[in-house]
Amino acid sequence: MSEDLETLTKLEYLTAWRTWRVWMSESGPTLHSVSTSAALGAWTPCEAMEARCGYLEMNPPACACESCPGDDTLCGIYAYREAPSTVHHEMGMVGQVALWGTVIEHDIGFRGQYAYPLSFTHGHCPWCGSASKPKLLPLDKAMVLLPETGEGWLGWVCSKHADKALKQATVMDTLPEPKSWVVKPGLEVVKAIAELYQVGIQT
Ligand SMILES: [Zn+2]
């Protein structure tokens, strides 16, 4: 064994808040960023998400920074400074995220170079509160709407509106391969996601 000292890298990260969509397929759940296409925005379990230019499909066209996120650009992994009091994105699951590497500070949040989820905390019901500001529900009070077979985005709903959500999902399901939708307790579904991503749940 070498007597040489090893160089240790101390990792520090910043804790912020964000929203993920969850795609459910036969191979299990996948977290996705809300503002990108499904193909670009997938978060891999136990792997840091890395920002890249062109990550946001926005107009004006994406930047080409030397290192992402750039100072004066839109690229980077977005997160909010404060825990949300209302929903920022429909269909989302809210939680805490670690940001590290280059992190650019803005008024309401940050753009980070690397990110990984730290905890999952809330879902929401689109029928509670107003349409533009649905109320956040702690995950132990939320229900999840998911396809029983095949693939689809998870939806969140309160127990009072679960039947309504189920009916709507069934009606809106498209041919030629309609799925059969089910409602499950939020915590049960989130536990499986948390286990896969090795992330905690806070309720
Ligand atoms: Zn860029």
Ligand SMILES: [Zn+2]
């Ligand atoms: Zn509701």
